[in-house]
Amino acid sequence: MSASFDRLERYSRQMRFPAMGKAGQEKLLASRVTLCGCGALGTVLANTLVRAGVGFIRIVDRDFVEPSNLQRQVLFDESDVANNLPKAEAAATKLRQINSGVVVEPVVADIDRTNIEDLCRDVDLILDGSDNFEVRYLINDVAVKTGKPWVYGGAVGSQGMSMTIIPGETPCLRCVFEAAANPGDVGTCETAGVLGPTVSIVASFQAVEALKLLSGNAAAINRELLVIDVWENTHRRVKVAPLKGRKGECPCCAKRIFEWLDGAHGTQTTTLCGRNAVQVSHRTASAIDFEQLATTLKGSGTVSFNKFLLKFRLDETGDPYEFTVFPDGRAIIKGTSEPDKARALYARYVGH
C-alpha cells in the first residue's frame, strides 16, 4: 500500500517549523534508527517517529502483547492480545498502516551483549524504549564504542527521567549513574505501577530529541538530566553536563572499558531441563536485601523469605510463576522453559 498523495505533503506542518524546514525533513527521511524495546516508551517513540517520517526504524522487543499492556502501550489493541502477537510484529503492522513510506523492521529478540552491536551497526541513532538498566548500559556501551548518539528514558509511577547522550560531547549514562541498582532496590512498573501519561511525556521528550538529532539540529538538544513527576507537578533539569567523563574516571566514556558488552555485568540464563524452569543469574555487587525485595513484591503475589532464599508466587494472566531468589541475585523461575520469558519476568519483578 502506498499513499496517494505527494510524498512530502503529509509532513507540511512539520516542515513549516523553521528549524526543521524541507532540509531537515529530507535528513529525517534518510535517517535510520534502532528502537530497543517496544513497550510503553517504545510504542510512543515508534508512533511519533514513524509519523514524523524517519526513514528506517528497527524495532527490537522480546515480549508478547498482554492485557496489562493496553493501558499505556499505545500501538496495541485487544486483537493483538487475542492473537498472542509479539510486540515488535504487532507494532510493525500498525506503523506500516500509519506511514507506508517508512521502512519498519521488526526483530523479536532479547537484547543482550551478543546481538546489540549487530542491531545497532547500521543506524544513526539508538532509542531506549526498554524497561531495565541492563539494556540501557548495553546501549550506552555500544553508543560510546561506535560514537552514536542515544536517548535514555525511564518511567515509574508518576516519575520520569530523560537524558540525551552524544558520545564525546555530553556525559554518558555511566558518568551520571555509575552502576545499576541491585535487584529490588528500585521500583519497576510491575511493582510500583505506572501512569500512561508519565510514559507518554517521557517518550515524547525522547522523541523530540530524536527529531533534533536526525534533522541536523543537534545543537538544540537537552544536555542536562530531565526529571519530572506528573502527579506532584514538578519538572526540572538538573545540571549534569560538567560530569562528562567524570574527571577521566568514567569506565565507559573516559577509559573506554565496555563492561556490559564484555559481560562483566549482566544477566545469564540457564534452562533447567525437564523442570519447566529457568535459572537467571544476575551479578550484583552486594547481597540482595530480602526484606526490601519482599516489601516491593508483596503487592504482586505471595512472598516469603528466610536468610537463604526468597520465594515469590506470581499469578500473571493465568500462568503461575514461582521465583526462588538467592542473596547473590540468582533466581530460579518456575513456570517457563523460555530464557527470554524468564529474563523478562526477572526484569519486571526483581528488576535491575
Added chain:
Amino acid sequence: MAIQVQIPTPMREQAGGKAEVTVNGVTVQAALADLLRQFPALGPKLFDNGRLRPYVNVFVNDEDIRYLDEMNTPLSDGQTLALIPAVAGG
C-alpha cells in the same frame, strides 16, 4: 542552618512518608548524617558500606555534588538537597 532534603518516591516509606524533610548541616555529609539520625531506615537505601549507592545522585540547588566538593560540598541556610535515584521502568 536549615536545609530542605527532597525525598524521592522509592525512599519515602523509610522517611515517614514525607516528600521533604528539614535537616541541619553545614556540608552535604552533615546534612545526610542528620537525615539518617531522623530516619535511620534510609541508611541502606542511600549508603552501601559507607558509600553513596552508585545509582543515587545528590544535587545541591540542581548541581551534582560530584563536580562540586562531593560530600564536603558546603551548604547554606535555605538550600535544597535533592536525592535523585535512576528511574528504571518504561
